[in-house]
Amino acid sequence: MSKRRNWFCGSEEHRISRRGFLGTAAATAGSMSALNLLREPCLAAELKKQDKRVILLWLAGGASQLETWDPKPGRSTGGPFAAIPTSVPGIHISELMPKMARRMEDTAIIRSLNTKDGSHGGGARMMHLGRRDEAAVKYPDLGAVLARELGSADSRVPDNVSFYTATEGRGSAVGQAGFLGARYLPMSLTTNSKPDNLARLDSISDLDHQQRHELRELLSNRFIEYRDSSSLRSHNEAYSRVRGLMSSDKLFDVSEEPQSIRDLYGPSLFAEQCLIARRLVEAGTPFVKVSRAWWDSHGQNFETHLELVSELDHVMSTLLDDLKQRGLLENTMVITLSEFGRTPKINASLGRDHFASAWSCSLSGCGINGGTVYGATDEDGQTVKDGEVDAGDLFATIYQALGIDPHTEYHVGSRPIPLVHEKASVVTDVLA
């Protein structure tokens, strides 16, 4: 095993200068003793990764790479859809994605994922955590890590939001903050596009609601004064964010957007949630996951994909356009990912089954070298022929693109826990 990296500069000065730098946020950040125990990022890195955002389009159930990013036209595994050229010479994608084909310059495709776990539960967890679950350590998922790394402690907007309004597959793609703690759990939207408990009840006036909070704080501060525990302060911090978060209520309201923009996205729920995701990242939310279900096409794969890929193509291209127009794409990464891909072999029900050994994902925007394809599968799409990438490599690449050194470590008590699994390496070819 390689020698542990020393992530902490080590000096007390570093601690102080960092707080000084953070200014008003410092009091809060400094008091989060449990977090300081975990990790103290260096100042340069702190600067570098400011304002980075991620929108994850989670294609729940397992989208087919053959009908999206890695078509095999003319082969027995290829299915009925053709491949079309894109705005980047030499790159072809499925004809179901004509809009994305015209906008490949900001997007990189990875065609060589081999993640080995072809079960919905295990695959979904692996593609959320970037590694296999371990019994004794609860790892944080991508959203929790990014909320921790990219968010600020006293943010007035939510720093981890997860839309999963379909029922299929939700159980295996739930947010997990693991050892980072509930502070970084997503605000989960599971029934509609507005979060629970964000709006004040009518039975209390706004003034009383605020003053009730102030009374609570006064009482708590007296209790805290001479006491200490790793989680005590987080309790008050959670409450101190409530009023701020309540004012972000409007971010979740698409009717606040001009009709022209809403028309561009279209009327589907997935489209509306992507528009809300854009509103959130624009307001400073570092991580939003928008889940679209259900891609599990064991039967009628081609009808399913005709419908779902067409929607994805439209919404994803609109989202990228919108982000770009607002100058947000430079610091916002858009990822499409599933728990696995689908078998090249077409089964008797004209479906494709679970397939984790040679599939694709895409990365666009922030830190990404657009217009590239990394890795390749063989001519039938059965195996990875070139540039095999596992979940850890993918996560390392995402972190690197966002300015987070993937080989830093968290410390839980005395135990060092690397951000990605030890053997993971960054796919530098897709980085800008």
Next chain:
Amino acid sequence: MARPRALLMRFVYFTLAIASMVLNVPSAIHGSELLPEDQSIAEVVDHYISARLKQERIDAAPPANDANVLRRTTLDLVGRIPTSSETASYVNDKDEYKRRNLIDRLIGSPAFVRHQVNEFDALLMPDEKNRLREYLLAAFTENRPWDQMFREMMLGQADDPEQKGALQFVKARVGDTDRLTNDVSVTFFGVNVSCAQCHDHPDVYEWSQDRFYGMKSFFNRTFDNGGLLGEHEYGLVSYQTTEGEARKAQLMFLTGAILEEPEVAEPDDKTKKEEKEKLEELKKQKQAPPAPSFSRREQLVEIALKSGENDYFAKAIVNKLWNRFFGYGLVMPLDQMHPENPASHPELLEWLSRDLVAHNYDLSRLVRGIVSSEAYCRSSVWKGSSRPHPDTFAVGSVRPLTPYQYATLLRVATANPDSQSADQKPEDVEARLASLENAARGIAGEIEYPGPEFQVGVAEALFFSNSERVRNDLLRDSNDMLIGKLKKTDDVNELISVATMSIWNRLPDPEEEAALVAYLQSRSDRRDEAIGQMVWAMLTSSECRFNY
């Protein structure tokens, strides 16, 4: 043990790797140097804790006051806060044995069993929902010894109604042998060998890949056959070392002890096919597969509980219970009980685990001993300059409540105190408290279970700030609720006393009282609402969210 064994078993014997065993016992203290066995647990706890404080010249925090000790002990033993009348009568009690009486009363109550079930269900099945509750309820009701519970969880007989539920521990994990291996190691032995899955542990010499795969070998033959556990007669674990060498794992316990076992050949395809057909048939009949002539899982139980090898087993549960009552283990992290990570008080851990084994793994006895100590009763307030490290246990801990504890607290605190007053018959009060505990399950489901380095999330704060449920369940102003009573209390100071005694188990200090009086008086135009807001602020204050 009732489990039938084949003749073959007679020829099987343990070979202990003596040298490595001695090295691997987590502490090198020898029994003869420890305090005598017949001393009380509480005395021994205080002796060793004080000895270290003295040695490091740390002045411990003073004892917490009566009301605080009552609250802490009640939360820890029965999972709720005391009622205001319990608080008043305890504080006024002049009996010199009142604390002992309190502990006896709490441990003797059915709520103690229910709370143990909650705690152990969370310990054993952290990711599952209530899967062991039924078994645990039966086991804790009769205070079943911990070694017996372990045996039943590993080897319970599917046809024995009492043991059937225990098997859920293995069943829930049997689909992933690595996880089963890890979970058993962490839960029962306080040892996390998972890093050794891929490579020898860099810091802990003894934790080699052999150790992980040795542990895994105890489980690799176990399988699920239509919801019933079976164990094959054959099957080896092989792995590749970091140097690329392929190895077959030996049946090896965490101490390094290697168990010899009959050699078995891998059956041919025909035999395997026959076995499969037979299993399919049993599945249809919903019958358990036959027990193997040599059970590897059974070997684990034997070795883990064998005198000289049972240190890990006894120490792990002592450490976990200690952590539960002190907010910090004698060994931290709890799953790192290895030779390179000594206990803060090695003799104490040694003595307590020896005592546990000598007293038939009686967990209630251990719990009673720990909470009877003076160390357990220290104030959590520290006004000195530098706060002593938590591993000195010089200051009382501040621990986040579990979802059940917090939700039950909220229910007990917001119930009309007259319904649980000293005038009521004790059994009526008990029944009323049990029903409040039951009603708490809904809100408990909204709260996250606290793990190490737990941080309260904003979802919880939003829930308590804005949910309809909190308003309806806790802030209703009907007659059975605290708010209903407060509404009818005209004197503002009395109103505040009733509220703080119900919610905080104490009277307000002058500054708090002034703040609360001012809050209510400035809202005299909407008094009822203001009372609700005051109660909300008290319920959501940190004092209510933590055990301190």
